[in-house]
Amino acid sequence: MAHKKSLGALDRSLQDLRRNDRLFENAVLLLAGDFRQTLPIIPWLKPADEINACLKYSTFWQHVRTFHLTRNIHVQQQNDHSAELFSNQLLKIGNGIVPANLTSGRISFPQNFCNLVATKEDLIKKVFADIQFKYKDPSWLSERVILAPKNKDVHEVNSTIQLNIPGELVTPSTLFLKKTKQSTIQQNF
Template sequence: MAHKRAMEALNRTLKDLRFGGAMILLSADFRQTLPIIPRSTADNEINACLKLSNLWRYVKKLHLTINTRAALLNDISAEDFSEQLLTIGNGQVPVDESSGLISFPQNFCKFVSSKDELINKVVPNIITDQKNNEWLSERAILMRKNNDVDDPNYIIQNDIIGALHSYKSIDCVTNEDDATS
């Protein structure tokens, strides 16, 4: 998610170049993604959101009504899961007053009690199926933070036979002058 000031600057630039406004198509789920501001507070991230910009009053919101991926696959469980996520995202699930938490429906997902059980559910046959790209493409362990998934990844990688390769991504520049030159 871009900082609201970036969108405001783009708006001013387009007005200067075109002597008026231009239509911009944004695609996002504003319930999920906030701008990331290093070493900031949650308030700073919320205040940087486009919804708090003076441009928000000009935004026309369109809502998707069909989960195309679930519809194309004819997967009833994927369609149910999609509907449950929308119900949660739209705030239509009751919140427990004492804890502030919601209760998931019984068929929402498969809960596990340990990392080992999670690994066994997601990649039960990693030793025999590690070369099966289609099988691997249907599996993922998602967690809030990358360092939370490091331990399960390490356990799974130790079961794989053969040479391992790590591909690193870069989330920031080491020298800020390089980013602007």
């Protein structure tokens, strides 16, 4: 997600600190991650501007030597066949091996890749089924997550899920108000 200018700033800083004009002061940098996944976030600009801000479009990229990891060691250590299958399918999608529909331009997910739902409510019901009974079980909760690209979607999904949990809804602002009221009551006595 780093903007390509951040690499330029690092280069200038290293040159300034070492009083040398060699590229990155001949230091070896390790840039780790999947450069296909996340573009830099630049508010109010077009998608083309976000793509142009990627490290791959930096003048420094020509000096980068890329190494590709071929095995997901984390999945291998779990010894979970379904996790390994999912990981391999995800790599195929990311590598562009899964063919796209010629008319729509969209890919079709493999049959056993995921469970599709029609609405956010259906997704919540599927992932957090019986939350009104299981919300106190940390191991059950730790196995569930819904990812969303925007914070407003995350807040909406969280609010919907919280409405299904029995008891009084407590937010940081309601806690602050309760503490303020309690301290006011204590001061009056």
